[in-house]
Amino acid sequence: MATNVRAQAEAPPARGWYGVVFLAWLVPGGGHFLLKRPGRGALVLASVAIMFLLGLMMRGTMFQPQTGDVLTTIIYCGGFLGDLASGLFYLLTVWLGYAQPDTAGHVHDYGTKFLVAAGLLNVLAMVDAYEIVTGQKE
Amino acid sequence: MPKMNLSHFEAAILFALFSSVVLGVITKRTDEERLRYGVRCFAYFVAALIGLGWLMKLGHG
Numbered sequence: 001m002a003t004n005v006r007a008q009a010e011a012p013p014a015r016g017w018y019g020v021v022f023l024a025w026l027v028p029g030g031g032h033f034l035l036k037r038p039g040r041g042a043l044v045l046a047s048v049a050i051m052f053l054l055g056l057m058m059r060g061t062m063f064q065p066q067t068g069d070v071l072t073t074i075i076y077c078g079g080f081l082g083d084l085a086s087g088l089f090y091l092l093t094v095w096l097g098y099a100q101p102d103t104a105g106h107v108h109d110y111g112t113k114f115l116v117a118a119g120l121l122n123v124l125a126m127v128d129a130y131e132i133v134t135g136q137k138e
Numbered sequence: 139m140p141k142m143n144l145s146h147f148e149a150a151i152l153f154a155l156f157s158s159v160v161l162g163v164i165t166k167r168t169d170e171e172r173l174r175y176g177v178r179c180f181a182y183f184v185a186a187l188i189g190l191g192w193l194m195k196l197g198h199g
Contacts, residue, residue, distance in 0.1 A: 040163045040164075043159055043160070043163045044160055044163055044164075046159075047156040047157075047159045047160045047163075048156075048160070050156060051152075051153075051156045054142065054152060056139060057139060057140060057141060057142035058141075058142050058143075058144065058149070059141060106146060106149075107142070107143055107144060107149070110144065110146075110149040110150075110153075113153070114149075114153065117153065117157065121156070121157060121160040124160060124161070124164050125160065125163075125164055127164070128163075128164035137167075138167055
């Protein structure tokens with residue numbers, strides 16, 4: 001407890017974390033690269049990129065935000081945010097015209113989950129980059 | 139882009155693998171702890187996958 005309090009007191013003041021977190025969103029692992037953690041950045045980049053690519057190859061669907069009942073809103077808006085969290089991968093994919101209709105089948109279903117999960121893993125990496133830049137973590 | 143067809147098991151194993159890598163990377167403080175945590179996460183994913191698979195099989199008869 002006392003160690004935690006001392007560590008927080010000794011932590012360097014938060015420098016501009018906006019840029020780091022933005023880069024971490026735009027390029028998965030980019031925040032770690034910027035903070036001179038290339039090994040961890042490369043692992044995040046590879047994992048998110050491969051998961052996203054596998055999702056595309058399984059013809060997963062990109063969520064579009066929809067509202068209605070609570071469940072629909074949570075699933076579609078949450079799914080859209082999850083897709084969006086992949087940063088450049090999502091933007092490029094949409095820009096290049098990827099539009100897979102929602103079809104039945106376990107492969108498509110897994111693809112959709114892979115696309116969302118890639119973004120959610122990137123959110124975790126963004127939080128990690130934030131904690132590093134604010135001195136809460138090595 | 140080529141279309142990929144994976145079985146449930148293959149897709150779930152790949153999901154577990156990459157999720158475990160990221161979970162390992164972003165947690166803990168040393169590389170050794172990260173490696174251990176990543177491997178443990180992967181083992182838990184696989185155990186849950188096999189356990190739930192059997193549960194569903196037995197449940198459906």
